[in-house]
Amino acid sequence: MTPPIRAVLFDCDGVLVDSESLTFDLLAVDLAGHGLRMPRAEMEVQFLGGTMQGLYDKARALGADLPPSWVADFYEKLYAKLEQGTGLIDGVTEVLDRLDAAGIPYAVGSNGSDRKMGITLGQHPDILARFRGHLYSGQTLGCPKPDPGLWLHAAAALGADPAACVVVDDSPTGCLGAQRAGIRCFGLAEHDDGAALAAVGAEVIRSLREIPGKLGI
Numbered sequence: 001m002t003p004p005i006r007a008v009l010f011d012c013d014g015v016l017v018d019s020e021s022l023t024f025d026l027l028a029v030d031l032a033g034h035g036l037r038m039p040r041a042e043m044e045v046q047f048l049g050g051t052m053q054g055l056y057d058k059a060r061a062l063g064a065d066l067p068p069s070w071v072a073d074f075y076e077k078l079y080a081k082l083e084q085g086t087g088l089i090d091g092v093t094e095v096l097d098r099l100d101a102a103g104i105p106y107a108v109g110s111n112g113s114d115r116k117m118g119i120t121l122g123q124h125p126d127i128l129a130r131f132r133g134h135l136y137s138g139q140t141l142g143c144p145k146p147d148p149g150l151w152l153h154a155a156a157a158l159g160a161d162p163a164a165c166v167v168v169d170d171s172p173t174g175c176l177g178a179q180r181a182g183i184r185c186f187g188l189a190e191h192d193d194g195a196a197l198a199a200v201g202a203e204v205i206r207s208l209r210e211i212p213g214k215l216g217i
Helices: 020-033 040-047 052-061 070-083 092-102 114-121 125-130 149-157 172-181 208-215
Strands: 007-010 106-110 135-137 165-169 184-188 203-205
Touching: 007 149, 020 040, 020 070, 040 052, 052 070, 070 114, 092 125, 092 208, 106 114, 106 149, 114 135, 135 149, 149 165, 149 172, 165 172, 165 208, 172 184, 184 208, 203 208
Parallel strands: 007 106, 007 165, 106 135, 165 184, 184 203
Antiparallel strands: none
16 A cells, blocks of 8 residues: 655756746757757767756766856856746646645655756745745755655755655656655646656656645645
8 A cells, every 4th residue: 555645846947937948948058059959859868867967977078178167157058048938837736735635745855956946946946935945956965866865855954754755856867866766756747748757766747746646635
């Protein structure tokens, strides 16, 4: 019998905030300027859910002529773009309302930087406040996904047994981290069939609005 869920652990980009499309738009232009042109779908396969340093290493291996300062430079460009306006993913407010009503706490586990989360979620202060400071960056903690340490840290911070948590992530990297942590995972696939998420053990959902029903709340 599946134990009742005691905490929900959310990814940030593409799960709470609609930042990934903005990021990939900027990335496509930037990489093309450094000699690497890739279709959007291929960029997502290669880079979705990783760290910026990992992206840098992969892009260089694929032929991009990136300078040593690229990670810091790109982050500054990205922060400026995100500050212009980053919306919420559909259903976020409603899902948090249902979790609050059920008394289920929640946290964020992201491979993005603390500053990035501050910029994107900071545009939605009512949402940001509801996480009560439980925003955790794999970069800051030194355990970016797919390292299970990020999700295990978030679960511990909420005082929840990993077996009684659920992760919500939209990348195979994040879902694999959940699998390695022994945490049930909902793989959010709004734009494809979710096969890559299912392949690493996630239960595929098409919308955040499916979550309350799956949790029975």
